[in-house]
Amino acid sequence: MKIGILLKEGPYNHQAADSAYQFIQAARKRGHEIESVFFYNDGVNNAANKAEPPQDDRNIYQRWSDLGAEGVNILVCVAAAKRRSINEEILIENATITGLGQLTDIAIRADRLVTFGD
Amino acid sequence: MKIGILLKEGPYNHQAADSAYQFIQAARKRGHEIESVFFYNDGVNNAANKAEPPQDDRNIYQRWSDLGAEGVNILVCVAAAKRRSINEEILIENATITGLGQLTDIAIRADRLVTFGD
Amino acid sequence: MLHTINQSPFRGDSLTSCIRFIQADDPILFMEDGIYAVQHGNKFNEIISNLSKTNPIYALSPDIKARGIQNVLAEVKQIDYDGFVELVENHQVNSWL
Amino acid sequence: MLHTINQSPFRGDSLTSCIRFIQADDPILFMEDGIYAVQHGNKFNEIISNLSKTNPIYALSPDIKARGIQNVLAEVKQIDYDGFVELVENHQVNSWL
């Protein structure tokens, strides 16, 4: 199955980013294609590259970058990003800033859209 | 009176940053000293310098920077900032990254501590 | 001690919780989405009315205006940010997040 | 349609709202802080028990474990992320944020 993910909260502050990641890992293990992960609202904060999370904790930013390297589209809404001080200069690797229309496009193409947020 | 401000949410996503700013303006007009504004939790996102908010809307980041230029200490918690990808490289002008102990220090020195958050 | 409430009473539990801990005569200020608590005609009217017998109740007028609330309960005093600061001059602050 | 609830029922209104709109036989998954709704002994037990007569109820086990909830209501089936994905295979998803 083709599954799209919508993530609406920032990393660490809310569990949504963790839940989305765990869901994606399990879905891929069951043979599904995670076509895209779309960051909206504070979710765009997942795509910033200046973080230094505690050594003994997970690195949420790195997870998204790694997923991107494995072929999952990591998409960041440009309008939400501009409000929240995220731009190309400070973007994690393998993520793309794109228009909000992409989300509708994903919802149309994918068999499922699963939202994680507050 | 000496008043300290604690801001716990990011700009635009929550009204807290606006409420804090309006309160500060009114307090200064009444002759009070806003000694420091301390950003904690997602509040640290107020201190990033890559934003381009819509032209017809207020620029929350610029407000903090301007307050800093007027002598208000704009303080960003380092531990919270590291988790949220805020560092010296992308800091708004007139803000300072500092330890969480500063907040207790403000609370001791100031006559009032007013919290804005979710 | 000044208590501020900024959550909608329909969504959060700040209002009911604050009422449990507040002391008589302590002022309460409703702001941001907390404003909906003092809108005339909704299901929280009785709670607010009872509360007003023991505690002075304020609501932040720019937040009321922003939300288009036409009928604020008569027991509630509307103040602007200048009034908010005045309350803070007279009380320590307890923000019920 | 699969309904997911991730807010504590003590703080948010997702649970009561979801119940008003859900169709019979639609599964509900409690996750994150939503987990507290299915803890044995709290004031939401009756609501969950009634709901279980018409709707299959699931709760995400890693979220239960994280929160130290020892007694989950018997009417609730505990599943891991693999089980969550399986539910998504069979249903469109409605996340009550």
Place this chain on the structure above:
Amino acid sequence: MREEDGEIIKDFMYVMRRAPHGTIYTYEGLEMVLISAAFDQDISIAFIDDGVYSLLKDQDTEDLQIKGFVKTFKALDGYDVEKLYVDRQSLEERGLSEDDLIVDVEVLESAEIGKLMAKQDVVIHN
């Protein structure tokens, strides 16, 4: 879900369940609706719980120096987003009636909205 001229057309329901202004979710949710309207899908919006407050008349954020967006709801019609459902119980608990709202909506019982919700291909909460 159906196909028209080889294009997939899905039923999208956006659920507005939060108060405006206190958080950005309603505003950014509305932006989502407007942009998705260009995709010729079958779009509806359900206003339930505090979401009904989004539609109140005479909201004026000028004193807060916050950009208002409530008038944008009036523009939905021009984007062919015409299915605006409002939950009757949510209105009543808030002492509101249809006359208090800025746009024409269809006020429905929760059960009716529930049935419509169940038929959607995509449901997104703001």
Place this chain on the structure above:
Amino acid sequence: MREEDGEIIKDFMYVMRRAPHGTIYTYEGLEMVLISAAFDQDISIAFIDDGVYSLLKDQDTEDLQIKGFVKTFKALDGYDVEKLYVDRQSLEERGLSEDDLIVDVEVLESAEIGKLMAKQDVVIHN
């Protein structure tokens, strides 16, 4: 507020009113408490509403790959943070008792906590 050897000592109450894990507020709130403990102020923590869930025994976030912090509550004693007040009503509504909690606390009626709260110089909600 009092003075000791020319130093100001204030009464600080940290209010924990949220569930752990779903959001970071409890975790970062706890960091705030620990750091403020170094300042020799008069510190207390009030656990009310969902905040009482923070203190449950046997919380294990390993399967979520999230760093746990509940054991840190046990360390509070070592930082001389000993005034931990728990609201009885919050416990009861959740079917919990003192035995379910990971640290020794003082279970009080809401009215008693309210009186303590009223005496504080600084109240910070997490």
